Amino acid sequence: MKKTYGVVLIGCGHIGKAHISDIYFREEIDIIGVVDLQPELAKAFAKRFGAKEWSTDYRDFLNRPDVDIVIIATYVATHLSILRECLAAGKHVLCEKPIASSLEEGEEFYHLVKSHPECRVQVAHILRYNETYRRAAQMIHDGMIGEVRLIRMAQNHHIMNRERYATLLRDCPPIVDCGVHYVDVIRWFTGMDIVTLSGVGCRIGDVAPEDTYNYGLLTMQLENGASAFYEAAWADTTASSNLKEFIGDKGRIRLVLQEYRFQDHEEGDLIEYYDAVENVYHTINIRSKYKNMWGQLQGLIRSIETGVETFPTIDDVYIAFRLALLGDQAIKEEKFVNLRSDRELLD
Ligand SMILES: NC(=O)c1ccc[n+]([C@@H]2O[C@H](COP(=O)([O-])OP(=O)(O)OC[C@H]3O[C@@H](n4cnc5c(N)ncnc54)[C@H](O)[C@@H]3O)[C@@H](O)[C@H]2O)c1
Structure with missing residues (x-):
């Protein structure tokens, strides 16, 4: 790994905690911000995991140059809309599964990822x-x-x-x-x-x-x-x-x-x-x-640095969905x- 990656976590619930607790202390990772609709959760995560800032609105972080990777750990119904904005802002994404809850949204998710090869998108098939x-x-x-x-x-x-x-x-x-x-x-x-x-x-x-x-x-x-x-x-x-x-x-x-x-x-x-x-x-x-979140994030970083496909590929993720x-x-x-x-x- 060549640099330090600025990371924002959106969603400070069950799986958000599994993500951040395995990455916040890594030398290569700088937790720029944590976001949750529930302010007390975002605030507590910021304190516990050393995030520089917290917010209830993820848009506060999307246009910042110090943010490289966004982790989407919210409910499935929100994955597509957040992904759309992350890609528009040129951010790499680690998104929780499933990609969507309907066929239409899943199709859009898949095509968005395919049409933004400059941004790497890893879907969290943690196994x-x-x-x-x-x-x-x-x-x-x-x-x-x-x-x-x-x-x-x-x-x-x-x-x-x-x-x-x-x-x-x-x-x-x-x-x-x-x-x-x-x-x-x-x-x-x-x-x-x-x-x-x-x-x-x-x-x-x-x-x-x-x-x-x-x-x-x-x-x-x-x-x-x-x-x-x-x-x-x-x-x-x-x-x-x-x-x-x-x-x-x-x-x-x-x-x-x-x-x-x-x-x-x-x-x-x-x-x-x-x-x-x-x-x-x-x-x-x-x-x-069981949930090797750091290994998974390293997989995304490898894909960012070398251009290799994510593991699993977005095609395999989409077929599974x-x-x-x-x-x-x-x-x-x-x-x-x-x-x-x-x-x-x-x-
Ligand atoms: N990979 C795995 O093994 C695994 C395990 C559990 C859950 N998940 C997935 O993770 C996702 C979240 O599940 P969970 O169990 O962590 O739920 P959760 O209820 O514990 O946490 C979700 C959090 O997201 C927040 N949130 C929702 N919408 C938001 C928004 N627009 N902006 C900011 N914060 C928002 C909620 O306030 C909540 O705190 C689901 O897609 C679920 O399928 C994956």
Whole structure:
């Protein structure tokens, strides 16, 4: 890295805190400002994380020459309008996922990024920067489980902060909000297209608006005929659970995150690997930070400095977004979506 980057954080909530707490003390980073509609939050973040200034209006910072990078960590419904103004001001952007909550806004987001190559835009698919996920991806790419035949994933939350989840659910259900991560994981790990989507969903309790659902089960097929599912709930009565399992014709990988380990918690995340050819079980401990925000920001800086594409590319981000929206539509309209290739969604 050649210089110090001036950064502004917009949105001092849950994920805004994860971003800033991992970057504010880095030598290469100068936190110029923090912004939130709630002044007490912005003020507290400024004090805690050494920001020079705070505001309730992000426009106060967009035309300043000392600002290089803007982190957008607000609700999904605001991502597009803030991105539009950041790009008009010539700023690089790290934007939280999902890019939008509707097809029209998502399309505009994608085309805006494509039409501003002078500004680098990284969308926060944070699992791409998680060491445990990266190792599992490498193991699969190296053929350690053979051809992937089945992917089983679940991420259910027992909600303890109703207000936050009620706000998130007004914009999109968890099958879209978190689902963009996991359809991206499927494509990243396997290098294959997702070609069918279907599913079911329901309301549990009253935290979700009446026209949507807070439990979804998305079922998918990959281009080689492999099956995959992703299950997501945000409800008062669901238990927290996490399943990430990748099954091939020569073996199996299961990820057990540190917080879900029953023992040896201090050793970090666990990759359980079954090598069916040798009939041997391996356990691999990985000291991994779940949300490696600094690694992700370094990825954006690398893209700014060298011109290489962001990781994941905006095409991969957009395909994941479109697939998650199609999954949502399949659940709401009880239909089966069939694609020749998921890359056709870029046209
Ligand atoms: N990558 C991940 O793993 C991950 C995890 C959680 C949330 N997220 C995403 O992050 C985004 C925010 O979620 P959250 O859980 O942090 O929500 P949150 O409610 O905790 O925080 C959002 C904050 O943004 C502020 N805000 C909203 N509009 C604003 C505006 N126009 N200007 C300034 N501040 C504004 C709100 O006041 C609030 O403090 C969502 O898109 C969510 O999907 C990503």
